[in-house]
Amino acid sequence: MAAAKRIGEPVLEVRDITLSFGGVRALLDVSLEIRAREILAIIGPNGAGKTSMLNVINGFYHPQEGTIAYKGRVRQRMRPHEAAEQGIARTFQNVALFRGMTTLDNIMTGRLLKMRRNFLWQTIHWGPALAEELEHRVFAERIIDFLEIESIRRTPVGQLPYGLQKRVELGRALAMEPELLLLDEPMAGMNVEEKEDMSRFILDVNDEFGTTIALIEHDMGVVMDISDRVVVLDYGRKIADGSPDQVRRDTAVIDAYLGVAHEA
Ligand SMILES: Nc1ncnc2c1ncn2[C@@H]1O[C@H](COP(=O)(O)OP(=O)(O)O)[C@@H](O)[C@H]1O
Ligand SMILES: [Mg+2]
Structure with a gap:
Protein backbone atom coordinates (compact mmCIF):
# COMPACT_ATOMS: atom_id res chain seq x y z
CA MET A 1 0.00 0.00 0.00
CA ILE A 88 16.16 5.07 -17.72
CA ALA A 89 13.34 3.80 -19.96
CA ARG A 90 10.42 5.70 -21.42
CA THR A 91 7.24 5.59 -23.46
CA PHE A 92 6.07 8.25 -25.87
CA GLN A 93 3.10 10.59 -26.13
CA ASN A 94 2.36 9.08 -29.55
CA VAL A 95 2.89 5.33 -29.37
CA ALA A 96 6.24 4.42 -30.94
CA LEU A 97 6.09 0.69 -31.64
CA PHE A 98 6.93 -1.44 -34.70
CA ARG A 99 3.39 -1.72 -36.07
CA GLY A 100 4.01 -4.74 -38.28
CA MET A 101 5.63 -6.74 -35.50
CA THR A 102 3.80 -8.81 -32.90
CA THR A 103 3.32 -7.85 -29.27
CA LEU A 104 5.93 -10.41 -28.24
CA ASP A 105 8.52 -9.19 -30.76
CA ASN A 106 7.97 -5.55 -29.79
CA ILE A 107 8.56 -6.43 -26.15
CA MET A 108 11.64 -8.41 -27.20
CA THR A 109 13.12 -5.25 -28.72
CA GLY A 110 13.23 -3.92 -25.16
CA ARG A 111 15.62 -6.78 -24.33
CA LEU A 112 18.13 -5.81 -27.05
CA LEU A 113 20.20 -3.78 -24.61
CA LYS A 114 20.50 -6.82 -22.41
CA MET A 115 21.73 -9.08 -25.19
CA ARG A 116 25.44 -9.41 -24.82
CA ARG A 117 26.30 -11.43 -27.88
CA ASN A 118 26.50 -9.67 -31.20
CA PHE A 119 25.35 -11.09 -34.51
CA LEU A 120 28.76 -12.20 -35.77
CA TRP A 121 29.42 -14.01 -32.54
CA GLN A 122 26.02 -15.64 -32.84
CA THR A 123 26.71 -17.02 -36.31
CA ILE A 124 29.91 -18.65 -35.09
CA HIS A 125 28.70 -19.92 -31.74
CA TRP A 126 24.98 -20.29 -32.18
CA GLY A 127 24.60 -22.62 -29.19
CA PRO A 128 25.11 -20.16 -26.31
CA ALA A 129 23.44 -17.35 -28.24
CA LEU A 130 20.36 -19.51 -28.68
CA ALA A 131 20.27 -20.22 -24.97
CA GLU A 132 20.55 -16.52 -24.25
CA GLU A 133 17.77 -15.67 -26.68
CA LEU A 134 15.59 -18.22 -24.93
CA GLU A 135 16.23 -16.55 -21.57
CA HIS A 136 15.11 -13.21 -23.01
CA ARG A 137 11.97 -14.79 -24.45
CA VAL A 138 11.12 -16.19 -21.04
CA PHE A 139 11.54 -12.71 -19.56
CA ALA A 140 9.34 -11.18 -22.27
CA GLU A 141 6.67 -13.82 -21.58
CA ARG A 142 6.74 -12.92 -17.89
CA ILE A 143 6.01 -9.29 -18.78
CA ILE A 144 3.19 -10.44 -21.06
CA ASP A 145 1.68 -12.37 -18.12
CA PHE A 146 2.14 -9.41 -15.79
CA LEU A 147 0.36 -7.03 -18.18
CA GLU A 148 -2.34 -9.60 -18.96
CA ILE A 149 -1.83 -9.51 -22.71
CA GLU A 150 -1.38 -13.25 -23.41
CA SER A 151 -4.26 -13.23 -25.89
CA ILE A 152 -2.54 -10.68 -28.16
CA ARG A 153 1.02 -11.94 -27.92
CA ARG A 154 1.06 -12.98 -31.62
CA THR A 155 -0.98 -10.04 -32.93
CA PRO A 156 0.77 -7.34 -34.98
CA VAL A 157 0.47 -4.24 -32.80
CA GLY A 158 -0.83 -2.12 -35.70
CA GLN A 159 -4.05 -4.16 -35.47
CA LEU A 160 -4.57 -3.49 -31.76
CA PRO A 161 -6.83 -0.83 -30.27
CA TYR A 162 -4.94 2.20 -29.00
CA GLY A 163 -5.34 1.33 -25.32
CA LEU A 164 -3.65 -2.03 -25.83
CA GLN A 165 -0.87 -0.46 -27.90
CA LYS A 166 -0.11 1.78 -24.92
CA ARG A 167 0.06 -1.32 -22.72
CA VAL A 168 2.46 -3.05 -25.13
CA GLU A 169 4.63 0.05 -25.13
CA LEU A 170 4.73 -0.10 -21.34
CA GLY A 171 5.75 -3.75 -21.72
CA ARG A 172 8.64 -2.86 -23.98
CA ALA A 173 9.86 -0.27 -21.47
CA LEU A 174 9.57 -2.83 -18.64
CA ALA A 175 11.60 -5.32 -20.70
CA MET A 176 14.54 -2.97 -20.17
CA GLU A 177 14.24 -3.55 -16.41
CA PRO A 178 14.41 0.20 -15.77
CA GLU A 179 15.18 1.83 -12.45
CA SER A 199 -3.36 2.95 -13.34
CA ARG A 200 -3.32 -0.46 -11.69
CA PHE A 201 -0.34 -1.62 -13.80
CA ILE A 202 1.61 1.54 -13.00
CA LEU A 203 0.94 1.08 -9.28
CA ASP A 204 1.89 -2.61 -9.51
CA VAL A 205 5.16 -1.87 -11.31
CA ASN A 206 6.04 0.68 -8.66
CA ASP A 207 5.02 -1.60 -5.83
CA GLU A 208 6.32 -4.98 -7.01
CA PHE A 209 9.57 -3.93 -8.70
CA GLY A 210 10.27 -0.76 -6.71
CA THR A 211 10.57 1.15 -9.99
N1 LIG B 1 11.69 19.87 -31.22
C1 LIG B 1 11.09 21.05 -31.03
N2 LIG B 1 11.32 22.07 -31.87
C2 LIG B 1 10.71 23.26 -31.67
N3 LIG B 1 9.90 23.56 -30.67
C3 LIG B 1 9.64 22.58 -29.78
C4 LIG B 1 10.22 21.26 -29.91
N4 LIG B 1 9.78 20.50 -28.88
C5 LIG B 1 8.97 21.27 -28.15
N5 LIG B 1 8.88 22.52 -28.70
C6 LIG B 1 8.10 23.66 -28.15
O1 LIG B 1 8.33 23.73 -26.77
C7 LIG B 1 7.14 24.03 -26.07
C8 LIG B 1 6.82 22.94 -25.07
O2 LIG B 1 6.43 21.75 -25.77
P1 LIG B 1 6.20 20.37 -25.06
O3 LIG B 1 7.35 20.06 -24.20
O4 LIG B 1 5.86 19.38 -26.13
O5 LIG B 1 4.91 20.69 -24.17
P2 LIG B 1 3.87 19.71 -23.45
O6 LIG B 1 4.38 18.31 -23.52
O7 LIG B 1 3.75 20.24 -22.05
O8 LIG B 1 2.57 19.87 -24.18
C9 LIG B 1 6.05 24.21 -27.14
O9 LIG B 1 5.97 25.58 -27.43
C10 LIG B 1 6.60 23.44 -28.30
O10 LIG B 1 6.10 23.93 -29.51
MG1 LIG C 1 3.62 16.59 -24.37
Whole structure:
Protein backbone atom coordinates (compact mmCIF):
# COMPACT_ATOMS: atom_id res chain seq x y z
CA MET A 1 0.00 0.00 0.00
CA ALA A 2 1.09 3.55 -0.65
CA ALA A 3 1.23 4.36 3.06
CA ALA A 4 3.82 1.65 3.68
CA LYS A 5 5.99 2.69 0.77
CA ARG A 6 9.39 4.07 1.65
CA ILE A 7 10.39 6.92 -0.62
CA GLY A 8 14.14 7.42 -0.73
CA GLU A 9 16.75 9.95 -1.77
CA PRO A 10 16.56 11.69 -5.16
CA VAL A 11 17.70 9.44 -8.03
CA LEU A 12 17.51 12.28 -10.51
CA GLU A 13 18.18 15.95 -9.85
CA VAL A 14 17.36 18.52 -12.49
CA ARG A 15 18.90 21.92 -11.69
CA ASP A 16 18.09 25.24 -13.35
CA ILE A 17 17.35 23.79 -16.77
CA THR A 18 16.66 26.18 -19.63
CA LEU A 19 15.84 24.78 -23.06
CA SER A 20 15.09 26.93 -26.10
CA PHE A 21 14.21 26.22 -29.71
CA GLY A 22 15.12 29.37 -31.58
CA GLY A 23 12.85 31.98 -30.00
CA VAL A 24 10.69 29.44 -28.16
CA ARG A 25 11.57 28.83 -24.54
CA ALA A 26 10.29 25.34 -23.80
CA LEU A 27 11.78 25.27 -20.26
CA LEU A 28 12.91 28.19 -18.17
CA ASP A 29 15.09 27.70 -15.14
CA VAL A 30 13.34 24.52 -13.99
CA SER A 31 14.60 22.47 -11.06
CA LEU A 32 13.00 19.28 -9.84
CA GLU A 33 13.93 15.97 -8.34
CA ILE A 34 12.66 12.47 -8.73
CA ARG A 35 13.04 10.40 -5.58
CA ALA A 36 13.63 6.68 -5.33
CA ARG A 37 10.45 4.59 -5.50
CA GLU A 38 8.05 7.50 -5.85
CA ILE A 39 5.46 8.10 -8.53
CA LEU A 40 5.91 11.70 -9.65
CA ALA A 41 3.26 13.26 -11.87
CA ILE A 42 4.26 16.13 -14.16
CA ILE A 43 1.20 18.13 -15.15
CA GLY A 44 0.43 21.40 -16.90
CA PRO A 45 -1.45 22.84 -19.87
CA ASN A 46 -0.52 21.91 -23.44
CA GLY A 47 2.80 23.40 -24.50
CA ALA A 48 3.91 23.82 -20.86
CA GLY A 49 7.16 21.90 -21.51
CA LYS A 50 6.27 18.51 -20.01
CA THR A 51 7.44 16.36 -22.92
CA SER A 52 10.51 18.58 -23.29
CA MET A 53 11.37 17.83 -19.67
CA LEU A 54 11.24 14.06 -20.28
CA ASN A 55 13.30 14.57 -23.43
CA VAL A 56 15.94 16.43 -21.44
CA ILE A 57 15.98 13.73 -18.76
CA ASN A 58 16.56 10.90 -21.20
CA GLY A 59 19.00 12.75 -23.42
CA PHE A 60 16.84 13.49 -26.48
CA TYR A 61 17.23 17.22 -25.93
CA HIS A 62 20.30 19.01 -24.64
CA PRO A 63 19.43 22.08 -22.57
CA GLN A 64 21.37 25.35 -23.02
CA GLU A 65 21.58 25.85 -19.26
CA GLY A 66 21.50 23.75 -16.14
CA THR A 67 22.66 20.36 -14.97
CA ILE A 68 21.23 16.91 -14.46
CA ALA A 69 22.56 14.51 -11.88
CA TYR A 70 21.53 10.87 -12.09
CA LYS A 71 22.26 8.68 -9.08
CA GLY A 72 24.44 11.40 -7.63
CA ARG A 73 26.58 11.97 -10.73
CA VAL A 74 26.28 15.04 -12.89
CA ARG A 75 26.19 13.89 -16.47
CA GLN A 76 27.21 15.65 -19.62
CA ARG A 77 25.34 15.29 -22.88
CA MET A 78 23.95 11.86 -22.27
CA ARG A 79 22.36 10.25 -25.32
CA PRO A 80 19.12 8.25 -25.22
CA HIS A 81 20.86 4.86 -25.56
CA GLU A 82 23.25 5.77 -22.74
CA ALA A 83 20.32 6.78 -20.56
CA ALA A 84 18.71 3.44 -21.37
CA GLU A 85 21.88 1.53 -20.49
CA GLN A 86 21.90 3.30 -17.15
CA GLY A 87 18.35 2.27 -16.38
CA ILE A 88 16.16 5.07 -17.72
CA ALA A 89 13.34 3.80 -19.96
CA ARG A 90 10.42 5.70 -21.42
CA THR A 91 7.24 5.59 -23.46
CA PHE A 92 6.07 8.25 -25.87
CA GLN A 93 3.10 10.59 -26.13
CA ASN A 94 2.36 9.08 -29.55
CA VAL A 95 2.89 5.33 -29.37
CA ALA A 96 6.24 4.42 -30.94
CA LEU A 97 6.09 0.69 -31.64
CA PHE A 98 6.93 -1.44 -34.70
CA ARG A 99 3.39 -1.72 -36.07
CA GLY A 100 4.01 -4.74 -38.28
CA MET A 101 5.63 -6.74 -35.50
CA THR A 102 3.80 -8.81 -32.90
CA THR A 103 3.32 -7.85 -29.27
CA LEU A 104 5.93 -10.41 -28.24
CA ASP A 105 8.52 -9.19 -30.76
CA ASN A 106 7.97 -5.55 -29.79
CA ILE A 107 8.56 -6.43 -26.15
CA MET A 108 11.64 -8.41 -27.20
CA THR A 109 13.12 -5.25 -28.72
CA GLY A 110 13.23 -3.92 -25.16
CA ARG A 111 15.62 -6.78 -24.33
CA LEU A 112 18.13 -5.81 -27.05
CA LEU A 113 20.20 -3.78 -24.61
CA LYS A 114 20.50 -6.82 -22.41
CA MET A 115 21.73 -9.08 -25.19
CA ARG A 116 25.44 -9.41 -24.82
CA ARG A 117 26.30 -11.43 -27.88
CA ASN A 118 26.50 -9.67 -31.20
CA PHE A 119 25.35 -11.09 -34.51
CA LEU A 120 28.76 -12.20 -35.77
CA TRP A 121 29.42 -14.01 -32.54
CA GLN A 122 26.02 -15.64 -32.84
CA THR A 123 26.71 -17.02 -36.31
CA ILE A 124 29.91 -18.65 -35.09
CA HIS A 125 28.70 -19.92 -31.74
CA TRP A 126 24.98 -20.29 -32.18
CA GLY A 127 24.60 -22.62 -29.19
CA PRO A 128 25.11 -20.16 -26.31
CA ALA A 129 23.44 -17.35 -28.24
CA LEU A 130 20.36 -19.51 -28.68
CA ALA A 131 20.27 -20.22 -24.97
CA GLU A 132 20.55 -16.52 -24.25
CA GLU A 133 17.77 -15.67 -26.68
CA LEU A 134 15.59 -18.22 -24.93
CA GLU A 135 16.23 -16.55 -21.57
CA HIS A 136 15.11 -13.21 -23.01
CA ARG A 137 11.97 -14.79 -24.45
CA VAL A 138 11.12 -16.19 -21.04
CA PHE A 139 11.54 -12.71 -19.56
CA ALA A 140 9.34 -11.18 -22.27
CA GLU A 141 6.67 -13.82 -21.58
CA ARG A 142 6.74 -12.92 -17.89
CA ILE A 143 6.01 -9.29 -18.78
CA ILE A 144 3.19 -10.44 -21.06
CA ASP A 145 1.68 -12.37 -18.12
CA PHE A 146 2.14 -9.41 -15.79
CA LEU A 147 0.36 -7.03 -18.18
CA GLU A 148 -2.34 -9.60 -18.96
CA ILE A 149 -1.83 -9.51 -22.71
CA GLU A 150 -1.38 -13.25 -23.41
CA SER A 151 -4.26 -13.23 -25.89
CA ILE A 152 -2.54 -10.68 -28.16
CA ARG A 153 1.02 -11.94 -27.92
CA ARG A 154 1.06 -12.98 -31.62
CA THR A 155 -0.98 -10.04 -32.93
CA PRO A 156 0.77 -7.34 -34.98
CA VAL A 157 0.47 -4.24 -32.80
CA GLY A 158 -0.83 -2.12 -35.70
CA GLN A 159 -4.05 -4.16 -35.47
CA LEU A 160 -4.57 -3.49 -31.76
CA PRO A 161 -6.83 -0.83 -30.27
CA TYR A 162 -4.94 2.20 -29.00
CA GLY A 163 -5.34 1.33 -25.32
CA LEU A 164 -3.65 -2.03 -25.83
CA GLN A 165 -0.87 -0.46 -27.90
CA LYS A 166 -0.11 1.78 -24.92
CA ARG A 167 0.06 -1.32 -22.72
CA VAL A 168 2.46 -3.05 -25.13
CA GLU A 169 4.63 0.05 -25.13
CA LEU A 170 4.73 -0.10 -21.34
CA GLY A 171 5.75 -3.75 -21.72
CA ARG A 172 8.64 -2.86 -23.98
CA ALA A 173 9.86 -0.27 -21.47
CA LEU A 174 9.57 -2.83 -18.64
CA ALA A 175 11.60 -5.32 -20.70
CA MET A 176 14.54 -2.97 -20.17
CA GLU A 177 14.24 -3.55 -16.41
CA PRO A 178 14.41 0.20 -15.77
CA GLU A 179 15.18 1.83 -12.45
CA LEU A 180 13.55 5.03 -13.65
CA LEU A 181 10.53 4.79 -15.91
CA LEU A 182 9.32 7.89 -17.78
CA LEU A 183 5.76 7.71 -19.14
CA ASP A 184 4.50 10.43 -21.48
CA GLU A 185 0.68 10.48 -21.23
CA PRO A 186 0.30 6.73 -20.75
CA MET A 187 -3.50 7.10 -20.57
CA ALA A 188 -4.13 9.54 -23.39
CA GLY A 189 -7.01 8.48 -25.61
CA MET A 190 -8.16 5.73 -23.26
CA ASN A 191 -11.65 5.05 -21.99
CA VAL A 192 -12.38 4.89 -18.25
CA GLU A 193 -11.87 1.15 -17.98
CA GLU A 194 -8.57 1.23 -19.87
CA LYS A 195 -7.40 4.08 -17.62
CA GLU A 196 -8.22 2.04 -14.54
CA ASP A 197 -6.26 -0.92 -15.92
CA MET A 198 -3.26 1.27 -16.77
CA SER A 199 -3.36 2.95 -13.34
CA ARG A 200 -3.32 -0.46 -11.69
CA PHE A 201 -0.34 -1.62 -13.80
CA ILE A 202 1.61 1.54 -13.00
CA LEU A 203 0.94 1.08 -9.28
CA ASP A 204 1.89 -2.61 -9.51
CA VAL A 205 5.16 -1.87 -11.31
CA ASN A 206 6.04 0.68 -8.66
CA ASP A 207 5.02 -1.60 -5.83
CA GLU A 208 6.32 -4.98 -7.01
CA PHE A 209 9.57 -3.93 -8.70
CA GLY A 210 10.27 -0.76 -6.71
CA THR A 211 10.57 1.15 -9.99
CA THR A 212 10.75 4.95 -9.72
CA ILE A 213 8.20 6.48 -12.08
CA ALA A 214 7.69 9.95 -13.56
CA LEU A 215 4.58 10.33 -15.65
CA ILE A 216 2.86 13.07 -17.57
CA GLU A 217 -0.89 12.90 -17.26
CA HIS A 218 -3.85 15.16 -17.98
CA ASP A 219 -6.57 13.28 -16.11
CA MET A 220 -6.52 14.93 -12.68
CA GLY A 221 -8.49 12.08 -11.14
CA VAL A 222 -5.77 9.65 -12.18
CA VAL A 223 -3.03 12.02 -11.00
CA MET A 224 -4.64 12.39 -7.57
CA ASP A 225 -5.15 8.63 -7.30
CA ILE A 226 -1.73 7.29 -8.18
CA SER A 227 0.93 9.94 -7.61
CA ASP A 228 2.97 10.57 -4.48
CA ARG A 229 3.99 14.04 -5.63
CA VAL A 230 3.06 16.45 -8.39
CA VAL A 231 5.16 18.99 -10.28
CA VAL A 232 3.26 21.62 -12.26
CA LEU A 233 4.72 23.33 -15.32
CA ASP A 234 3.21 26.34 -17.04
CA TYR A 235 4.77 28.19 -19.99
CA GLY A 236 8.06 26.40 -19.35
CA ARG A 237 8.25 27.37 -15.68
CA LYS A 238 7.67 25.26 -12.61
CA ILE A 239 4.79 26.82 -10.71
CA ALA A 240 4.14 24.19 -8.04
CA ASP A 241 5.70 21.08 -6.49
CA GLY A 242 4.08 19.14 -3.66
CA SER A 243 1.64 16.46 -2.59
CA PRO A 244 -1.46 15.97 -4.77
CA ASP A 245 -3.54 17.70 -2.11
CA GLN A 246 -1.22 20.70 -1.80
CA VAL A 247 -1.09 21.15 -5.55
CA ARG A 248 -4.83 20.84 -5.99
CA ARG A 249 -5.36 23.75 -3.60
CA ASP A 250 -2.55 25.92 -5.03
CA THR A 251 -3.93 29.16 -6.44
CA ALA A 252 -1.23 29.49 -9.14
CA VAL A 253 -2.17 26.01 -10.35
CA ILE A 254 -5.86 26.79 -10.35
CA ASP A 255 -5.14 29.95 -12.34
CA ALA A 256 -3.01 28.07 -14.87
CA TYR A 257 -5.79 25.61 -15.51
CA LEU A 258 -8.64 28.06 -15.50
CA GLY A 259 -6.71 30.86 -17.21
CA VAL A 260 -7.86 32.11 -20.58
CA ALA A 261 -4.59 32.02 -22.52
CA HIS A 262 -4.24 28.25 -22.71
CA GLU A 263 -6.13 27.18 -25.79
CA ALA A 264 -3.71 24.55 -27.14
N1 LIG B 1 11.69 19.87 -31.22
C1 LIG B 1 11.09 21.05 -31.03
N2 LIG B 1 11.32 22.07 -31.87
C2 LIG B 1 10.71 23.26 -31.67
N3 LIG B 1 9.90 23.56 -30.67
C3 LIG B 1 9.64 22.58 -29.78
C4 LIG B 1 10.22 21.26 -29.91
N4 LIG B 1 9.78 20.50 -28.88
C5 LIG B 1 8.97 21.27 -28.15
N5 LIG B 1 8.88 22.52 -28.70
C6 LIG B 1 8.10 23.66 -28.15
O1 LIG B 1 8.33 23.73 -26.77
C7 LIG B 1 7.14 24.03 -26.07
C8 LIG B 1 6.82 22.94 -25.07
O2 LIG B 1 6.43 21.75 -25.77
P1 LIG B 1 6.20 20.37 -25.06
O3 LIG B 1 7.35 20.06 -24.20
O4 LIG B 1 5.86 19.38 -26.13
O5 LIG B 1 4.91 20.69 -24.17
P2 LIG B 1 3.87 19.71 -23.45
O6 LIG B 1 4.38 18.31 -23.52
O7 LIG B 1 3.75 20.24 -22.05
O8 LIG B 1 2.57 19.87 -24.18
C9 LIG B 1 6.05 24.21 -27.14
O9 LIG B 1 5.97 25.58 -27.43
C10 LIG B 1 6.60 23.44 -28.30
O10 LIG B 1 6.10 23.93 -29.51
MG1 LIG C 1 3.62 16.59 -24.37
